[in-house]
Amino acid sequence: MRCDRAQILMDRYLAEELPAVEREDLESHLRECPGCQQQLAQLQTLLGTLRSVPAPPVPQGFVGRVMVMAGQEIERQGPLVQVRPRPASWWRHGVTPQQIGFAAALAAGLLVGVMLGHQTWQHSARTSTIDRPTANVQVTDAENVYLIDYLTGTPRGSFPEIYLSLTSVDSDQEF
Amino acid sequence: MRSDEELMSAVAEGDLSAFEQLVRRHQGTAWNAAFRLVGDVHAAEDIAQEAFLRVLRAASRYRPTAAFRTYLYRIVTRLCCDHRRRIVASPSGDVDAWPSQAPLPEDVASSQEVHSSVNKALASLPARQKEAVILRYYEGLSYTEIGQVIGATRKGVERLLARGRAALAGKLSELLEE
Numbered sequence: 001m002r003c004d005r006a007q008i009l010m011d012r013y014l015a016e017e018l019p020a021v022e023r024e025d026l027e028s029h030l031r032e033c034p035g036c037q038q039q040l041a042q043l044q045t046l047l048g049t050l051r052s053v054p055a056p057p058v059p060q061g062f063v064g065r066v067m068v069m070a071g072q073e074i075e076r077q078g079p080l081v082q083v084r085p086r087p088a089s090w091w092r093h094g095v096t097p098q099q100i101g102f103a104a105a106l107a108a109g110l111l112v113g114v115m116l117g118h119q120t121w122q123h124s125a126r127t128s129t130i131d132r133p134t135a136n137v138q139v140t141d142a143e144n145v146y147l148i149d150y151l152t153g154t155p156r157g158s159f160p161e162i163y164l165s166l167t168s169v170d171s172d173q174e175f
Numbered sequence: 176m177r178s179d180e181e182l183m184s185a186v187a188e189g190d191l192s193a194f195e196q197l198v199r200r201h202q203g204t205a206w207n208a209a210f211r212l213v214g215d216v217h218a219a220e221d222i223a224q225e226a227f228l229r230v231l232r233a234a235s236r237y238r239p240t241a242a243f244r245t246y247l248y249r250i251v252t253r254l255c256c257d258h259r260r261r262i263v264a265s266p267s268g269d270v271d272a273w274p275s276q277a278p279l280p281e282d283v284a285s286s287q288e289v290h291s292s293v294n295k296a297l298a299s300l301p302a303r304q305k306e307a308v309i310l311r312y313y314e315g316l317s318y319t320e321i322g323q324v325i326g327a328t329r330k331g332v333e334r335l336l337a338r339g340r341a342a343l344a345g346k347l348s349e350l351l352e353e
Binding site: 007008011012017042043045046047049050051052053054055056058059062063065066067069070071073074077 | 191194195198199202203206207210211216220223224227228231232286289290293294297308311312313317318333336337340343344347350351
């Protein structure tokens, strides 16, 4: 047995908690190792010193005070017996900020997914039912290019209307 | 005599006399651990009282997966941890909290010095080492029980105790050489 292992086992040796095999190994090591014998003696002294310090006695009337507080607690909270279905563990322990963040990210992802799906569906419906512009017609209108026709009909001066006017080429000016 | 677990079952059924029996049986456990951990009689009493009230509140959810004593130590240790967070710890144990009013004979004065040095050395340990040392050397818990109380593996407890002992031996070297 090595000295570092012996020194770790000394605490349980003194408490008589070591299994027989380890105890015999340690005793065999101690017989041959004066350094560990000294360590064991020092440990005994240290533990003796620690244990020589008493804790003050339990304050008088402690039990009575606890019982008074228990009575008050029951008055406030109702009887001890409260048979309630146990809520799910995540609810019982509260929701952490990480869980809230995860839920928000999941919800945002779902929303984006639904919007993209909706847009794709609209696009495919349009391309199948509306004639595509012919080659000699230049489609420069942002409504058609970017499929943002849902912005038409917005009030004058509103952001969508300004956006459309900026991104669309006035066909009268261009041609 | 009813076991702790039987008493807890009775408490869960609303039996306050069973709760009182538990408090009587374990008041020393809660009080000593709290006092050793916070080093202040008033705080220790508050913590021990609160620990028992938590036992009462949680009685209906209590499952005897470990000994009741271990369960109580866990509550006390957590409350002491909360206390430490709130209060800047005094560097010494509150030995003077139960002083003798009469002049001390020489041997008693000397033992008071030893107590004060030991309490100071304990108070200077990092929180986890201190918990492990107190639960082991004052409360007599096994490594496994300490692990259950403070949430550490058996190896972890072994390491905490080894470091704690080494730190205490260093701080109390003068005392130990006498």
